[in-house]
Amino acid sequence: MANVKPIPDGYHTITPHIVVKDIRKAAEFYKKAFGAEERVMMPGPDGKSIMHGEMKIGDSPLMLGAENPQWNSRGPVSLGGTPVTIALYVNDCDKSYKRAIDAGATVGMAPSDMFWGDRWAMVKDPDGHCWSIATHTSDPTPAQMMEGMKKMCT
Numbered sequence: 001m002a003n004v005k006p007i008p009d010g011y012h013t014i015t016p017h018i019v020v021k022d023i024r025k026a027a028e029f030y031k032k033a034f035g036a037e038e039r040v041m042m043p044g045p046d047g048k049s050i051m052h053g054e055m056k057i058g059d060s061p062l063m064l065g066a067e068n069p070q071w072n073s074r075g076p077v078s079l080g081g082t083p084v085t086i087a088l089y090v091n092d093c094d095k096s097y098k099r100a101i102d103a104g105a106t107v108g109m110a111p112s113d114m115f116w117g118d119r120w121a122m123v124k125d126p127d128g129h130c131w132s133i134a135t136h137t138s139d140p141t142p143a144q145m146m147e148g149m150k151k152m153c154t
Contacts, residue, residue: 010039010061016086017063019075020127023050026064029126030055033103034088034096036062057088076128085122085130093119093135100125100133115148116140 007013020026023041030036036055044051044066053064067075076082090096094111100123101107108122108130118134125131140148 010056012060015061015063017065018086018127018129019065019067019073020129021067021075021077023053023064023066026125026127027053027055029103029105030057030062033100033105033123033125034131035099058090062086082128082130085132087132087134089134089136091135093121093133096133097121097123100131105131113137115152116145 034057036057040054041050042052055062105123111121114120117138117140120134
């Protein structure tokens with residue numbers, strides 16, 4: 001046991017673990033929408049349904065848990081929304097946004113150049129999780145960001 005790493009290879013200090021209605025369907029959506037790779041699909045006790053899944057998007061893991069009211073585990077649709085947005089940085093915001101929409105995501109906000117230096121968009125996946133999709137395009141100074149925010153908010 002002395003050689004066991006406290007943070008396993010391929011994981012980060014923070015890893016999103018989201019709740020979805022059907023892990024297999026969610027995994028297929030993430031493959032189509034974000035180019036996710038399947039890492040783990042752990043069957044439940046019945047041997048048919050998937051109880052826990054893990055995907056990899058870019059260099060980041062994403063854990064998927066199945067809704068289970070007995071464990072007080074509910075997704076955004078069951079809860080009526082979510083206060084959480086998963087941020088996804090990509091090489092081409094517009095292309096990635098289109099890919100997500102074509103895969104079945106709903107529009108939150110079309111790609112736009114934002115005052116903080118990102119080309120940025122927002123989508124909602126079929127399970128109700130919000131995703132921001134961004135490509136960093138410039139490094140504005142704090143003063144430039146404040147000016148841009150004032151213009152955007154007035």
